Amino acid sequence: MFETALREWRNQRGMSQMALAMAAEVSPRHLSFLESARARPSSAMVLRLAEALDLPLRERNGLLVAAGFAPHYGDNDWLSPQMTELRQAAQLLLRAHGPYPAIVLDAAFDILEANGAAMALIGVEALPAVRLNLADLVFAPGDVRRSIVNWAEVAAYMMHRLREGVRRHGPGAPVARVLMRVRRHEGVEGLSLRPEGALGQVLLPLEFMVGGQATRWFTTVTSFGAPQDALAEEITIEQFHPA
Known part of the structure; x- marks a missing residue:
């Protein structure tokens, strides 16, 4: 009502x-x-x-x-014909960011697209039919979590982003279910909102260990201006830059 x-x-x-x-x-x-x-x-x-x-x-x-009215804004699926122009623009940004990783996320942190460098970072050759979720990769036991050297800092930052997503979209939104899911994983309950190692830093780096070699990244997030579609408003492109 x-x-x-x-x-x-x-x-x-x-x-x-x-x-x-x-x-x-x-x-x-x-x-x-x-x-x-x-x-x-x-x-x-x-x-x-x-x-x-x-x-x-x-x-x-x-x-x-x-209130009994029809929706005012579009609400299209990522793979729908209506999203072709936005999808092409996102793919152009992913390609242009190579050889560094870049991913396209929705509001629940599902990975919609990723360039080759990003797929190598998360350990897949191609995105599976069932979408991967960035928060699940960070929090769930597995290769990605084990590869994050400064996991406590990165996980605390991700928790902040998830909580902000719930605040913005409401407790019934898909991002709220993701937050509930990741809270069940080991080590999450004791996370500090401001990890000691992050105090005084301007940017929080992501330290990643791949093949015995440590890499450091910082990220930027891009969104599309003046969207008239619900999904288009929610889409973000996360680009990794060498720190």
């Missing part, structure tokens, strides 16, 4: 009714009526409130549907 969803998002954002009313430029009385189902919103009002709540496009669509 719209009123329940609106109230939950407002609480998650830590906003009072007065604060949200001011941000959305509506009267507190009208907002109170919307949250108590004594008034029904227009689609324009739903989008105004969603913007004031800083909701991602996927969650704005969800709020519209809860």
